[in-house]
Amino acid sequence: xxxxxxxxxxxxxxxxxxxxxxxxxxxxxxxxxxxxxxxxxxxxxxxxxxxxxxxxxxxxxxxxxxxxxxxxxxxxxxxxxxxxxxxxxxxxxxxxxxxxxxxxxxxxxxxxxxxxxxxxxxxxxxxxxxxxxxxxxxxxxxxxxxxxxxxxxxxxxxxx
Numbered sequence: 548x549x550x551x552x553x554x555x556x557x558x559x560x561x562x563x564x565x566x567x568x569x570x571x572x573x574x575x576x577x578x579x580x581x582x583x584x585x586x587x588x589x590x591x592x593x594x595x596x597x598x599x600x601x602x603x604x605x606x607x608x609x610x611x612x613x614x615x616x617x618x619x620x621x622x623x624x625x626x627x628x629x630x631x632x633x634x635x636x637x638x639x640x641x642x643x644x645x646x647x648x649x650x651x652x653x654x655x656x657x658x659x660x661x662x663x664x665x666x667x668x669x670x671x672x673x674x675x676x677x678x679x680x681x682x683x684x685x686x687x688x689x690x691x692x693x694x695x696x697x698x699x700x701x702x703x704x705x706x707x
Contacts (some may be wrong), residue, residue: 586624
C-alpha cells in the first residue's frame with residue numbers, strides 16, 4: 548500500500564525518531580516534494596550545536612535501508628538529509644520553542660501599517676498568534692495573517 552504526501556512525511560518521521568535519538572539529533576522537518584519531474588524526500592536534522600556532513604551521512608545510511616524495506620513510497624525519489632540552514636523556516640511549535648529570543652523575519656499576507664515584512668526578536672507564540680519584538684515594542688501577529696516566518700541571518704559577531 549502506497550501513501551500520500553502527508554502520510555509519507557508522517558511515516559518517515561516515525562521511522563526517523565529512534566535513529567535521531569541514537570545519534571543525539573533532533574528532527575526539524577520531513578518534506579516529500581516533487582520538483583520538476585523528480586521526487587525528493589528531504590529530512591532536516593538539527594541539534595544545539597553545529598550539524599556537519601558526517602551527521603547527515605549517518606542518518607542517511609541508517610534510514611535508507613529502512614525506507615527500502617518498508618517500501619511505502621510509490622515513486623522513485625532522491626533522499627536528502629541536511630541541516631535546515633541558518634535561515635530555517637519556523638513551522639511547528641517545536642521550531643518556535645527552539646527559536647525564542649532569536650532574530651526572525653516575518654511576512655504577512657496583507658500589509659499591516661503599510662508593511663508586509665517585519666524583522667524582530669521572537670518573544671512568544673501560541674495557537675493563534677506570534678509575538679515579535681520590533682524596535683523594543685512587542686507586536687502580536689495572528690497566525691492566520693502570517694505568510695511565513697524564518698530565522699534571520701545573523702553574522703557571528705553580531706549575535707554575541
